[in-house]
Amino acid sequence: MKEIRCGNCRRKLAEGEYLRLSIKCPRCGTLNYLSAESTEPERRGAPIFLNRSNHASHQTKPAPGQS
Template identity: 35%
Template sequence: MESIHCPSCKKLLAKGTVKALEIKCPRCKTFLVLRAKQSPPTERPRASPLKVDVHGKSAEKPPFKDL
């Protein structure tokens, strides 16, 4: 759990985790805007590579026949 203090007078304003917060200090009237740091994007799984035979052609059959 995180403690959020006024940067001017150091009054405790909140405790907890912050995604986004806009608050005015009741003691010194300083307006405070907090936003969570963006975490690095999670890596999505990639599609499996296409299997290729020794002649450079796809080793898998297409899912349908061409007419």
């Protein structure tokens, strides 16, 4: 979990995870607007390999009638 602190006085306001949040600091009265910088990507299917040198090479066969 991530600490959520006031942008003005740095008082710890909360601890957790958020997408969007607005929270008022009880010490200085600043209204803090926070949003997630990025979300973790959902895993969909098999991973994409950028470097195929460690994997079996793929050879394509010519279409019938082509050489």
